[in-house]
Amino acid sequence: EAGVAQSPRYKIIEKRQSVAFWCNPISGHATLYWYQQILGQGPKLLIQFQNNGVVDDSQLPKDRFSAERLKGVDSTLKIQPAKLEDSAVYLCASSLDQGFTSPLHFGNGTRLTVT
C-alpha cells in the first residue's frame, strides 16, 4: 500500500511570511493527524481529524495556524504569519481508527525553518 505522502520536504521562510503543507493519507484511513516536533522534544499533536470533522485542535495556535481536510481525504496545514518558534518538523499521520489500538502511519515530514 502507498504510504502517507507529504510535501514539501523542506521549507525556509522569513518570519511573518505564510506557508502551507500538504498531506495525503493512506487510502481508507479515516483519522488524520498533524504533529509538530520541535528539536529536542517529542511530537506534539496540533490537530486530529476524523473524516472531515475536527476531533481535537486544543493545542493548535488558532491565531496563526489553520488546517482543513476537505472531502475527508487530503489535508493542508497553514501558518500565517510564521514566527521563529514555528521552526520544527511537521508530521502528518493517518490511522484506520481513532481508538489508538491501531498504529499511526507517518509521512516523511516537512522541515520548516523560519529565519
Next chain:
Amino acid sequence: ILNVEQSPQSLHVQEGDSTNFTCSFPSSNFYALHWYRWETAKSPEALFVMTLNGDEKKKGRISATLNTKEGYSYLYIKGSQPEDSATYLCASFPSGAGSYQLTFGKGTKLSVIP
C-alpha cells in the same frame, strides 16, 4: 496533559550488545501504549501497540513489555546492529484527565557503533 517520560535520552552501544530503554506514563485511565522507531531522514515507523497489562510483544530482535499498574514499558533490542540506530519514541493514550490525545515522549536516541 501529563508527561510521558523516556530514559535514557541517548545512548551509544557497541554492535552485538543488547540494550533496553524505558517509557513511563500515567497509569490512571490507561488505554494504549505505542512504540515507534524514527530513523534519520525517514518517517517514524510503528513497532508495537500494546494495551494489556503484562503484555509482551516481539518483532525480530526487538521486544517490548508493558506494566499498566505501575505505568512503564521497556523496549529491548537483542544483539544491536548499526541499522538499529534511530530515535525510539513511545506514546501513551490517554495522557490524563480530560485529555484524549496520543502523547509522545521525547524519545531515546540510540547509536550503534560498528
